[in-house]
Amino acid sequence: MLTLSVNCPKCKKTLNVPTASAGATGSCPQCKHRVTVPPLEPVATQRQVATHSNQRPCKTISSGSATALPWLTAGLALIAVVLSIASLSSSFRSRPASLEGLDSSDVVTQLDAMKQIVDSHNQQLAGYKTIVKSNDSRIESFTNRLNALELQLGEIASNTSPQPAGDVEKLRADFESFRRFITYLRQTGAIASTRKTAVLDLATRNYVCVDVEQGTLLVSCQDAEPYLDGVRLRLHIGNPMAVDFSEYAVKLRWGNRFKGAYDDTASYVKWHDSLEEKSFSQTGTLKFAAWNVCTIVLPDTNPEDLGFLEAEVDVNTVSLSRNYPDEKQ
Known part of the structure; x- marks a missing residue:
């Protein structure tokens, strides 16, 4: 998501707002001073959904639909992990549980086969880490959207004209929902990035x-x-x-x-x-x-x-x- 950096003229706080807010005026969430976002010619952006190699490619969606994109990516990554573990498990169960009674050449052959399975799993893990890295960029996108919501909430709070109570509550609910979802992505990303446990x-x-x-x-x-x-x-x-x-x-x-x-x-x-x-x-x-x-x-x-x-x-x-x-x- 493209953002603009705007400095509050009063408290000097740097605000990151989406390009869609160019030309708009809002209140600084820190000092409540009125801040005007410089006008900028809008630039359309699109984002391609990352897909697993075994899944059908998804349609290209605009940045406005980014709310559903991390859920889809996390779901595809979870399905890929389950299929990978099930496949490796089946492959390993077909091998002998012990190498007693085999000569040295058979031991080396069995050892090489086991190493190939571990190497294959490491390659798939690298692919899952790429998906986690992609989720990190989406987390940054959600953070920028949170900053935009903070700017809108500040504008509503400082506006002298009465605002519908339903609109204010909806903004607050969206704000809290984004925060919980960012926490969820960080937790799942941390689990996926390590195999020590x-x-x-x-x-x-x-x-x-x-x-x-x-x-x-x-x-x-x-x-x-x-x-x-x-x-x-x-x-x-x-x-x-x-x-x-x-x-x-x-x-x-x-x-x-x-x-x-x-x-x-x-x-x-x-x-x-x-x-x-x-x-x-x-x-x-x-x-x-x-x-x-x-x-x-x-x-x-x-x-x-x-x-x-x-x-x-x-x-x-x-x-x-x-x-x-x-x-x-």
């Missing part, structure tokens, strides 16, 4: 990628059953790298599933603060090119209240073989 699917047992300093691990929750006063989890941690990891820790965050709207900031923060969080140190070894079983007990947890599970893995020690398997001592 990942939400585990307790229903489908699909794996998710979790980044560590040395590379990427694959984590899935295979089982969750009542145990004493808590819940016992059986996690599978896949190590597609060519090294072993020992003395690792699994940090979990768990609780009820969030049932509100993600643009309701107050409800989301309250739910997030109610989650339990604990780090579980493990003495086992994450063998390379294999799925490794990790058992963890969540204390004081009702199985019926376990609807959300987020995992993070921290590795401390890397182990490498001293000799190749076919090398003589």
